[in-house]
Amino acid sequence: MAAVSIHHEVEAIHHEAGAVDPGWVRRIEATSGEPVRLCFGCGVCSGSCPLASAMDLLPGRVLRAIQLGLRDRVLQAVTPWVCIGCETCAVRCPNGIDVARVMDAVRQEVLALERPVPMPGVYRFHRWFLRTVWLLGRAHEAALSAGYALQQGRLRRDLPTGLRLMRRRRLALWPHAVRRRGEVRRLFGAGIREHER
Numbered sequence: 001m002a003a004v005s006i007h008h009e010v011e012a013i014h015h016e017a018g019a020v021d022p023g024w025v026r027r028i029e030a031t032s033g034e035p036v037r038l039c040f041g042c043g044v045c046s047g048s049c050p051l052a053s054a055m056d057l058l059p060g061r062v063l064r065a066i067q068l069g070l071r072d073r074v075l076q077a078v079t080p081w082v083c084i085g086c087e088t089c090a091v092r093c094p095n096g097i098d099v100a101r102v103m104d105a106v107r108q109e110v111l112a113l114e115r116p117v118p119m120p121g122v123y124r125f126h127r128w129f130l131r132t133v134w135l136l137g138r139a140h141e142a143a144l145s146a147g148y149a150l151q152q153g154r155l156r157r158d159l160p161t162g163l164r165l166m167r168r169r170r171l172a173l174w175p176h177a178v179r180r181r182g183e184v185r186r187l188f189g190a191g192i193r194e195h196e197r
């Protein structure tokens with residue numbers, strides 16, 4: 001895949017309106033543990049991302065916007081919620097920046113500031129995933145799918161597909177037992193807030 005032109009990215013970012021917060025990049029670096037200021041905007045991450053077509057800001061532009069302190073623009077972007085953390089960008093970045101961790105930091109900030117989540121369905125899916133791991137000690141696809149479909153009001157629509165997958169043994173009805181479930185819960189620690197369970 002071709003790298004996206006840096007000139008195009010920078011030009012597009014400079015057309016974005018919004019307040020500038022010059023110290024934001026340091027805070028995102030602290031939260032993510034990633035050296036965002038090292039990014040020189042080559043666009044390799046953007047050109048490598050399998051979900052770029054679903055994003056409103058390409059990954060490289062997110063990094064650039066953070067450097068420029070365009071906090072509101074990034075917090076409103078769907079990109080961090082579209083990112084699936086596949087790490088394709090991380091393995092190809094010439095500066096070794098783990099962009100997925102930067103996306104995590106942006107999502108955390110949206111939640112910490114109680115800003116509107118640009119893709120509420122994705123956030124609900126994250127929460128259901130964590131809830132099933134907290135309850136069962138591991139991910140369980142049937143519980144995750146059923147809970148999410150119920151919450152989205154589409155259980156009736158999705159049920160036939162789920163039953164078909166079960167008949168073909170692609171979806172297990174019962175989760176495998178997890179020993180020491182309490183230890184898994186302890187791993188969550190303070191990292192999962194009460195309202196997310």
Ligand code: SF4
Nearest residue numbers: 039042043045060093
């Ligand atoms: S994060 Fe890495 S790959 Fe992406 S634009 Fe910056 S330097 Fe290039």
Ligand code: SF4
Nearest residue numbers: 049083084086087089
């Ligand atoms: S980790 Fe996110 S931004 Fe990076 S390539 Fe995967 S989906 Fe794209």
